[in-house]
Amino acid sequence: MKSHPATPTLxxxxxxxxxxxxxxxLFATWRLxxxxxxxxxSHPPNSPxxxxxxxxxxxxxxxxxxxxxxxxxxGVLVLTSASRDGMWLGELVGxxxxxxxxxxxxxxxxxxxxxxxxxxxxxxxxxxxxxxPRGPRYNLGxxxxxxxxxxxxxxIPIHVRFGRRLRLRTxxxxxxxxxxxxxxxxxxxxxxIPPTANETAFEVERINLESVLRGGVx
Numbered sequence: 001m002k003s004h005p006a007t008p009t010l011x012x013x014x015x016x017x018x019x020x021x022x023x024x025x026l027f028a029t030w031r032l033x034x035x036x037x038x039x040x041x042s043h044p045p046n047s048p049x050x051x052x053x054x055x056x057x058x059x060x061x062x063x064x065x066x067x068x069x070x071x072x073x074x075g076v077l078v079l080t081s082a083s084r085d086g087m088w089l090g091e092l093v094g095x096x097x098x099x100x101x102x103x104x105x106x107x108x109x110x111x112x113x114x115x116x117x118x119x120x121x122x123x124x125x126x127x128x129x130x131x132x133p134r135g136p137r138y139n140l141g142x143x144x145x146x147x148x149x150x151x152x153x154x155x156i157p158i159h160v161r162f163g164r165r166l167r168l169r170t171x172x173x174x175x176x177x178x179x180x181x182x183x184x185x186x187x188x189x190x191x192x193i194p195p196t197a198n199e200t201a202f203e204v205e206r207i208n209l210e211s212v213l214r215g216g217v218x
Contacts, residue, residue, distance in 0.1 A: 008091050016091035023096065027063040029179040031163075034068050035186040038156050044070040048120050048151075049190065051076070052144055052213060053158035055129040056137070056172040058089075060160045062096055064185040069097075074123040077101050079112065079143075081133035098127070113147065120151045130213070135171045138217060140210035145193055145202065154190035155209065159216025161186075188212065 008016065036042055040049065053061050065076060077099040080089045090100035101115045116126055126147070130140040148155050160175075163182035168174040177183050191209060196202040 008087055012088070013091060016088065017095055020092055020095035023059070023062075023092070024066075026179060027059075027066060030060075030063060030177055031180065031182040032060075032063060032067060033182070033184045034064050035184065037189050038187040040156055040187050040190075041068055041070060044073060045154075048074075048123055048125050048153050049156050050120075050126040050128060050144065050148055050151075050153055051156050051158055051187075052128055052130055052140075052209070053160065054138060054172070054213065054217070055132040055135075056167075056170075056174045057158070057160040058129065059175070060162070060177060060183050060185055061127075061158055062093070062098075063183070064158075066097060073125065075099060076125045076127050077116075077119050078127045079116065079129075099124070101126075113143065116147055117151055120147075120153060126153075130210075131172065137172045138210075138214055140206060140213060142202070142206060145206045145209060148191075148193040149195055149205075154192050156190050157188040157209070157212050157216070159186040159188060159213075160184070161216075161218050186216065188216070 034041070069076065075098065078089070078093050078101070080100050080102055090102060093100055101112055101119065120126060128144050128147070130144045131137055144155065161184040162175060162177055164178040165181065166176045166178060168176070191212065193205050193209070196205060
């Protein structure tokens with residue numbers, strides 16, 4: 001049976017709008033320092049990229065996007081799950097200037113991958129939290145590597161270092177930086193993932209990318 005992503009009610013849309021307004025107010029208080037070894041911000045490429053960062057760093061990366069994403073690009077689409085949680089995230093990011101593709105490895109995975117490929121072909125950048133939507137924390141799923149290979153686009157790992165923050169008791173220890181705290185967001189050098197001939201070679205590429213992302217964890 002074909003699965004469909006959860007859809008929001010009017011009340012949920014209103015709640016998401018209010019949540020986005022609160023987040024923008026919180027973001028405005030943060031002392032954000034953005035490092036760009038990737039060159040993406042200073043010299044944006046002509047083709048799409050896929051941004052990758054851990055699930056618990058979504059808020060900090062979103063704030064950095066709002067402040068520094070280059071004008072003139074086709075926009076960022078975030079891969080969210082097809083579940084109710086993913087619906088809320090999709091509604092929120094939509095009110096923060098980004099789009100969403102609904103799906104995960106467990107629900108609508110193949111459909112979501114086709115949609116991502118279509119969006120890349122249309123010139124959109126993609127953002128993926130490779131340990132989402134349910135973990136394990138800091139474990140990189142295969143979907144990111146598969147997308148980068150099939151679409152032939154580079155992966156830009158994003159690292160976040162926090163000052164003062166609140167860690168929730170969730171599977172990913174979701175981080176909420178406190179008001180007026182200092183945050184450093186680094187766009188790492190692009191990683192080009194070559195095609196692989198077999199599962200062993202694919203796993204090597206997956207582990208290598210996972211190691212890069214884990215290197216930015218504090």
